[in-house]
Amino acid sequence: MMGVxxxxxxxxxxxxxxxKVSKWHGNFLGLNDLSLxxxxxxxxxxxxxxxxxxxxxxxxxxxxxxDSGSIHVFGIDPWTWQGKQLVGYSPDLDYFYPSWxxxxxxxxxxxxxxxxxxxxxxxxxxxxxxxxxxxxxxxxLRRCSLGMRQRAKIAHAILMDPPLLIxxxxxxGIDPVxxxxxxxxxxxxxxxxxxxxxxxxxxxxxxxxxxxxxxxxSGRVVSAGPVxxxxxxxxxxxxxxxxxxxxxxxxxxxxxxxxxxxxVLGVRLLEGEKHVLMVLTRKPELVFSHLVMISIENNFLIRxxxxxxxxxxxxxxxxxxx
Amino acid sequence: MxxxxxxxxxxxxxxxxxxxxxxxxxxFEVSQGIIGLLGPNGAGKSTLIKLILGLDIPTSGDISxxxxxxxxxxxxxxxxxxxxxxxxxxxxxxVAFAGELEGLKRKDALRRSHEILDCLSMGEARFxxxxxxxxxMIQKVKLAQALVHDPDLLIxxxxxxGLDPxxxxxxxxxxxxxxxxxxxxxxxxxxxxxxxxxxxxQVVVLNFGVCLASCSLExxxxxxxxxxxxxxxxxxxDAIVALGERCxxxxxxxxxxxxxxxxxxxxxxxxxxxxxxxxxxxxxxxxPLEGNLDDVFFALLDKQRLVAN
Amino acid sequence: xxxPSLNSFLEYRPWRGxxxxxxxxxxxxTRESLKLIFTRKVxxxxxxxxxxxxxxxxxxxxxxxxxxxxxxxxxxxxxxxxRANQNDxxxxxxxxxxxxxxxxxxxxxxxxxxxxxxxxxxxxxxSLLGEDLNQGSLIFYQSxxxxxxxxxxxxxxxxxxxxxLFATIPALFLFLEICFIDTWTYLLYHPRLLLGIIGYGFxxxxxxxxxxxxxxxxxxxxxxxxMCWAGVFFLLPSLCAIMIDRLKLxxxxxxxxxxxxxxxxxxxxxxxxxxxxxxxxxxxxxPWLAAASLSFVFMVSxxxxxxxxxxxxxxx
Numbered sequence: 001m002m003g004v005x006x007x008x009x010x011x012x013x014x015x016x017x018x019x020k021v022s023k024w025h026g027n028f029l030g031l032n033d034l035s036l037x038x039x040x041x042x043x044x045x046x047x048x049x050x051x052x053x054x055x056x057x058x059x060x061x062x063x064x065x066x067d068s069g070s071i072h073v074f075g076i077d078p079w080t081w082q083g084k085q086l087v088g089y090s091p092d093l094d095y096f097y098p099s100w101x102x103x104x105x106x107x108x109x110x111x112x113x114x115x116x117x118x119x120x121x122x123x124x125x126x127x128x129x130x131x132x133x134x135x136x137x138x139x140x141l142r143r144c145s146l147g148m149r150q151r152a153k154i155a156h157a158i159l160m161d162p163p164l165l166i167x168x169x170x171x172x173g174i175d176p177v178x179x180x181x182x183x184x185x186x187x188x189x190x191x192x193x194x195x196x197x198x199x200x201x202x203x204x205x206x207x208x209x210x211x212x213x214x215x216x217x218s219g220r221v222v223s224a225g226p227v228x229x230x231x232x233x234x235x236x237x238x239x240x241x242x243x244x245x246x247x248x249x250x251x252x253x254x255x256x257x258x259x260x261x262x263x264v265l266g267v268r269l270l271e272g273e274k275h276v277l278m279v280l281t282r283k284p285e286l287v288f289s290h291l292v293m294i295s296i297e298n299n300f301l302i303r304x305x306x307x308x309x310x311x312x313x314x315x316x317x318x319x320x321x322x
Numbered sequence: 323m324x325x326x327x328x329x330x331x332x333x334x335x336x337x338x339x340x341x342x343x344x345x346x347x348x349x350f351e352v353s354q355g356i357i358g359l360l361g362p363n364g365a366g367k368s369t370l371i372k373l374i375l376g377l378d379i380p381t382s383g384d385i386s387x388x389x390x391x392x393x394x395x396x397x398x399x400x401x402x403x404x405x406x407x408x409x410x411x412x413x414x415x416x417v418a419f420a421g422e423l424e425g426l427k428r429k430d431a432l433r434r435s436h437e438i439l440d441c442l443s444m445g446e447a448r449f450x451x452x453x454x455x456x457x458x459m460i461q462k463v464k465l466a467q468a469l470v471h472d473p474d475l476l477i478x479x480x481x482x483x484g485l486d487p488x489x490x491x492x493x494x495x496x497x498x499x500x501x502x503x504x505x506x507x508x509x510x511x512x513x514x515x516x517x518x519x520x521x522x523x524q525v526v527v528l529n530f531g532v533c534l535a536s537c538s539l540e541x542x543x544x545x546x547x548x549x550x551x552x553x554x555x556x557x558x559x560d561a562i563v564a565l566g567e568r569c570x571x572x573x574x575x576x577x578x579x580x581x582x583x584x585x586x587x588x589x590x591x592x593x594x595x596x597x598x599x600x601x602x603x604x605x606x607x608x609x610p611l612e613g614n615l616d617d618v619f620f621a622l623l624d625k626q627r628l629v630a631n
Numbered sequence: 632x633x634x635p636s637l638n639s640f641l642e643y644r645p646w647r648g649x650x651x652x653x654x655x656x657x658x659x660x661t662r663e664s665l666k667l668i669f670t671r672k673v674x675x676x677x678x679x680x681x682x683x684x685x686x687x688x689x690x691x692x693x694x695x696x697x698x699x700x701x702x703x704x705x706x707x708x709x710x711x712x713x714r715a716n717q718n719d720x721x722x723x724x725x726x727x728x729x730x731x732x733x734x735x736x737x738x739x740x741x742x743x744x745x746x747x748x749x750x751x752x753x754x755x756x757x758s759l760l761g762e763d764l765n766q767g768s769l770i771f772y773q774s775x776x777x778x779x780x781x782x783x784x785x786x787x788x789x790x791x792x793x794x795x796l797f798a799t800i801p802a803l804f805l806f807l808e809i810c811f812i813d814t815w816t817y818l819l820y821h822p823r824l825l826l827g828i829i830g831y832g833f834x835x836x837x838x839x840x841x842x843x844x845x846x847x848x849x850x851x852x853x854x855x856x857x858m859c860w861a862g863v864f865f866l867l868p869s870l871c872a873i874m875i876d877r878l879k880l881x882x883x884x885x886x887x888x889x890x891x892x893x894x895x896x897x898x899x900x901x902x903x904x905x906x907x908x909x910x911x912x913x914x915x916x917x918p919w920l921a922a923a924s925l926s927f928v929f930m931v932s933x934x935x936x937x938x939x940x941x942x943x944x945x946x947x
Contacts, residue, residue, distance in 0.1 A: 048486045048488070049456065049457070049486060145363040145364075146363075147363070172483075172484060173480075173483055173484070173513070174513060175361075175362040175363045175513045176360070176362060176513055176515055176616070176619060176620075177362040177363075177620075177623065178362070178363075179513070180616075180620065201484070201485065201486045201487060201490070202514065202516075203487055204514075204515075204516045284606075285555070285604060285606065288604060288605050288606060289599055289604055289605060292595045292596075292599060292605055292608075293599060295592065295595075296592045296595060296596050299592075301591065301592060302591055302592060302595060302608060303591075303610060304608060304609050304610060305605065305607065305608035305609070306607045306608065306609050307607070317487045317488070317491065375773075375774050377773050377774070377778075395653060395776040396650065396776050398774075400770075400774035402767070402770040402771060402774065404766065404767030404768070404770060405766050405767065405768070406766065406767055406768045406770055406771040407766075407768065407771075408663070408667070408762075408768065410667055410670060411663070415663075419659060419663055420771075420775065422651075422655075422656055422659035423656040423659060423660070423772070423775035423776065423777055423781065424650075424656070424775055424776050425650035425651045425652065425653055425655065425656060425776055425777075426648070426650060426651070427648075427649070427650075427651055428659075430646075430648050434646055437643075437644060438643070441642070441643045467771075469643075471646070472645050472646040472647070499643075500643065504643050504645070
């Protein structure tokens with residue numbers, strides 16, 4: 001039976017909709033009352049090891065059943081076969097038969113998925129060219145590099161052309177070239193209107209993919225949405241602006257005049273460096289112009305002016321730590 | 323840096339396995355510091371590492387460490403990429419064991435083991451069995467076993483693989499500590515270009531067995547001193563108009579605009595800033611456009627491919 | 632770049648102390664491998680069986696000499712069960728159990744003990760050697776100063792220690808026991824026996840350990856090792872039995888039977904007479920052929936070991 005949810009009219013259009021989902025692993029609480037809604041596009045799922053990322057992904061791909069709460073993928077429970085058709089899943093570890101070639105692997109998976117055998121060759125060609133494995137399709141999986149394996153797993157995930165893709169650690173251990181190709185592949189999927197949930201420890205790659213993040217900790221969502229919002233919500237602390245000028249002995253004078261601004265909470269100089277001024281404030285947008293003005297008035301040559309921990313990767317890092 | 327003895331010097335290094343050339347005429351020279359060894363799969367990195375460790379013999383060419391062609395025992399510490407641990411051993415025992423293999427006396431090895439694990443802030447975990455360790459702890463123990471005999475050259479193969487961001491930053495901190503404050507030389511082989519950009523002084527780029535670049539990171543990545551990225555909010559259009567031809571490109575980010583600015587002298591920058599302010603723009607960010615290792619790396623690979631065709 | 636957030640004031644300290652010679656590392660490897668084996672349950676099971684066997688022989692000897700020393704009134708008290716004929720008992724101990732301090736005693740004892748060694752090496756051999764190959768730990772040993780020769784040396788010592796712990800050392804104890812309860816003239820009359828025990832120990836040592844190195848290198852897992860050793864220790868003997876007893880082929884075909892060769896050589900070391908079924912005529916293999924067969928196995932195993940462990944080149 002397909003789960004008919006109370007607000008199914010609403011959740012029909014939502015790629016992924018979780019409400020109050022909990023999952024126990026024996027005595028260990030994997031997910032704790034988790035509610036989440038995904039929008040189309042790429043969303044990153046972040047969290048340290050053991051925070052419940054893989055559990056969540058297994059639940060969404062219908063391999064686990066939640067102990068409480070409900071999950072809907074386009075309004076359908078992913079535990080049912082109708083639901084499973086809508087989700088493509090690429091696991092974090094390799095569960096391959098190493099002696100098969102990429103093509104064998106995909107052909108057998110296609111048979112298992114119930115695709116007509118007539119359609120399989122053309123479908124495989126199409127999918128292999130999408131993931132860029134067409135020229136190496138006969139390589140045995142045990143001889144494949146990590147990058148090729150990841151792409152084989154993604155090819156497997158998109159066999160049924162699902163609108164929702166769940167990718168667990170697709171960047172782990174891949175070399176830079178494979179990494180770049182994978183980022184491009186995922187961005188390409190995004191333009192096709194797919195919804196992608198991707199987990200990774202490598203924040204640089206996530207930064208290239210998206211600024212929509214879901215942060216998990218101890219099985220709970222600590223933030224969902226754009227990185228900047230996560231920052232504002234979670235790190236309730238003033239930001240620091242780095243003002244780099246051309247080395248100048250009078251930097252202390254500059255520091256004094258910066259302090260005259262009432263929005264500035266503090267100023268510090270980096271040890272041993274005569275050209276960087278760190279300005280602490282809660283309202284960077286108000287302080288920026290003032291800083292530029294002061295520098296110009298006093299003939300300090302600006303080299304650089306930015307909020308230091310604003311880059312998504314940095315924000316996410318501090319969320320990991322904080 | 324330049325006047326010291328080269329830590330590693332390779333001259334026309336070639337290694338063939340049958341008809342397959344894994345390293346082709348590789349020559350480079352690096353000095354003390356953290357050396358990033360970059361390259362995609364099959365670039366010949368692991369073969370190069372084996373040659374440096376003296377586990378393999380080059381088909382032709384030679385390699386010298388600290389100015390000597392013969393690899394001196396106990397001068398090198400190696401942290402393998404594979405798990406390479408004995409699961410039933412306790413953390414500190416394993417490190418001491420590595421020390422004994424390098425010829426330390428049992429007592430010295432145990433003392434060194436504890437010292438280094440202290441240094442890497444491994445607390446009570448050292449008394450647990452390695453089989454129960456998390457990835458981060460295993461990486462630390464592997465770093466410790468490479469350091470236990472106090473080598474001058476550390477060769478680290480993917481030390482940050484599989485680590486979450488805090489653990490990874492910690493590992494990078496340790497590396498820069500050992501290189502900058504303890505004077506060790508570190509060869510860092512990694513797929514994560516971000517790691518290299520964060521800590522390395524020098525970079526060696528390999529692809530298909532050919533050395534594409536070997537120089538300091540700054541030189542490779544470069545610093546385009548005359549280009550700036552300015553993020554402007556407020557009265558964006560007026561600000562861009564006010565910049566005139568100084569503005570070489572702009573990108574509307576919704577709410578603010580990224581403006582790329584070219585200016586010849588540093589005096590001009592303040593001019594530009596004041597122009598933007600005068601036009602009612604609000605400056606959100608003002609950074610010199612630095613080269614990105616990613617871009618440079620892929621440019622190198624692309625160039626090689628073009629030349630080959 | 633952030634400032635290194637090193638814990639504490641415990642700074643790294645350089646170290647420039649005196650070092651042991653590089654080959655000493657092999658002993659560390661031996662020690663750690665033995666620790667590894669001692670933590671395995673299978674070791675203690677096999678070890679306790681071996682100890683029981685040792686005690687059987689120990690007290691069997693004792694009984695033999697005690698019975699022989701009794702008043703020759705023909706009857707010996709056996710606990711509460713009554714009395715047994717002294718001559719019958721001596722006869723039984725001498726010819727059936729062969730617990731009379733003769734070369735056959737030691738041959739039987741060592742043969743039995745080496746069954747235990749085989750079981751132990753088969754079940755624990757993979758954790759002694761195979762896991763390093765599987766987990767890619769070899770590079771850890773390779774990159775150390777001593778390199779692979781230390782590794783092979785250390786592991787060889789560890790496996791050899793196990794062999795001697797089970798076979799040679801208890802056999803020497805038995806020998807010593809007889810010296811004490813008989814007379815020290817026993818030593819004078821049987822100097823060959825003492826050397827024979829040690830010689831047999833080393834034959835088993837070389838044979839089994841070299842076989843272990845080569846097979847572990849190939850199969851790496853316990854299951855593979857069990858299959859292979861089952862072939863060597865069950866299939867080959869049966870094959871030889873069929874060829875020689877049924878098909879009446881030349882008895883020299885027994886060279887194919889690795890374990891028979893080891894035992895035959897041991898027999899020769901101890902100077903014991905071959906065991907025969909009552910119906911059999913003496914078809915024992917020429918000890919020189921046995922030695923040749925064994926050295927062949929040893930050489931092939933060594934070559935394989937060197938090829939597996941000292942392989943240079945690209946991985947995967």
